[in-house]
Amino acid sequence: MRYWAIDAGGSTTTALLDDGTRWRAGSVNPASVGARAADRGLLDLLRAVGSRLDGQPAAGWLATAALDADAPQRELDRLTRPAGTAGLTGTLVVSRDILPLLLAPPLRGRGVAVVCGTGSGFLAGDGVRTPRAIGGCEYLGSDEGSAFALGLGGLRAAVRGADGRGAPTALGPAIAEHADVSAPELARRLAGQPYPKASVAALSVVVCRCWLAGDPVAGQVVGAALDELLHGVRTARDSMGLTGQWSATLAGGVFRGCPEFADALRMRITEELGADSPPTVVDDPAAAVLAALREHAGGLPAAVAGRWAWTHRSTHNSTRKWSHEWTHEWAHTRDDAGREHAALAAAEERPG
Numbered sequence: 491m492r493y494w495a496i497d498a499g500g501s502t503t504t505a506l507l508d509d510g511t512r513w514r515a516g517s518v519n520p521a522s523v524g525a526r527a528a529d530r531g532l533l534d535l536l537r538a539v540g541s542r543l544d545g546q547p548a549a550g551w552l553a554t555a556a557l558d559a560d561a562p563q564r565e566l567d568r569l570t571r572p573a574g575t576a577g578l579t580g581t582l583v584v585s586r587d588i589l590p591l592l593l594a595p596p597l598r599g600r601g602v603a604v605v606c607g608t609g610s611g612f613l614a615g616d617g618v619r620t621p622r623a624i625g626g627c628e629y630l631g632s633d634e635g636s637a638f639a640l641g642l643g644g645l646r647a648a649v650r651g652a653d654g655r656g657a658p659t660a661l662g663p664a665i666a667e668h669a670d671v672s673a674p675e676l677a678r679r680l681a682g683q684p685y686p687k688a689s690v691a692a693l694s695v696v697v698c699r700c701w702l703a704g705d706p707v708a709g710q711v712v713g714a715a716l717d718e719l720l721h722g723v724r725t726a727r728d729s730m731g732l733t734g735q736w737s738a739t740l741a742g743g744v745f746r747g748c749p750e751f752a753d754a755l756r757m758r759i760t761e762e763l764g765a766d767s768p769p770t771v772v773d774d775p776a777a778a779v780l781a782a783l784r785e786h787a788g789g790l791p792a793a794v795a796g797r798w799a800w801t802h803r804s805t806h807n808s809t810r811k812w813s814h815e816w817t818h819e820w821a822h823t824r825d826d827a828g829r830e831h832a833a834l835a836a837a838e839e840r841p842g
Contacts, residue, residue: 500608641693
């Protein structure tokens with residue numbers, strides 16, 4: 491059996507085959523880039539995967555930040571339809587991006603998974619009961635401690651420093667160098683964009699750089715983010731009554747891009763929350779999705795099936811059935827599964 495995985499975050503998307511071939515593309519989250527661009531990007535990725543599989547049935551897992559576990563059907567339909575168009579057959583698991591981090595080694599269902607990328611979220615499990623989520627409600631409802639929160643906090647601090655309401659800070663010149671415009675002008679420009687989330691989140695790199703250089707205002711922004719992330723882990727831990735042996739995994743662009751930020755949170759989780767081992771930082775989220783798929787090749791745990799993850803089975807005859815008797819008939823559209831978007835062809839990476 492062949493395996494493939496897609497990790498779809500708020501800013502970037504990575505597809506990975508079991509032979510190590512991978513593709514990278516922009517976000518396929520409608521909240522980040524709009525519905526049309528998200529659908530087009532997802533179809534291009536699935537076509538690339540389908541072309542490499544060349545008609546072989548395979549097991550896949552698509553983990554996405556865009557899925558709302560409380561109202562999944564519309565998003566499930568949007569995500570699975572292009573798989574048929576791309577010629578993919580076999581099984582497809584669809585879940586929130588955070589679930590594979592909880593199910594894959596080293597947690598294997600027990601502990602707290604933490605995502606801190608463009609957005610943020612927490613998922614706790616005890617290996618028996620249905621996992622409990624904290625946050626994950628997009629940037630208007632949550633995303634505390636995330637790249638978006640860091641970027642927004644840094645931008646506001648730079649504006650306040652510029653007009654005298656706040657303390658002088660290196661964030662102003664650093665943001666101006668990053669964006670080629672002053673912080674106040676950048677704030678106005680971003681406010682006029684329909685989907686500013688990814689652009690605001692990109693400023694987190696500037697904030698972390700100024701923090702590491704010793705800027706006290708940037709330090710306050712980073713400190714507030716770490717406090718929020720620790721609070722999220724604590725709340726997730728307590729919601730599942732985790733005591734004794736438990737730990738966490740940390741995944742997302744903020745942790746990978748700023749190891750010092752990850753180390754600070756790892757230390758606080760261990761020292762203040764009593765994790766029995768330091769949390770693991772996931773440096774390859776797509777590989778974690780693939781690991782979760784292989785770990786549960788025989789089927790998803792009952793605690794998550796139909797609530798946190800949904801399995802879709804398809805053949806070329808194309809009668810597709812969802813768990814919990816969600817059944818849809820799709821007209822299987824003939825398409826050239828071998829045609830790949832030029833950007834994806836250029837981004838394809840093969841091992842060795």
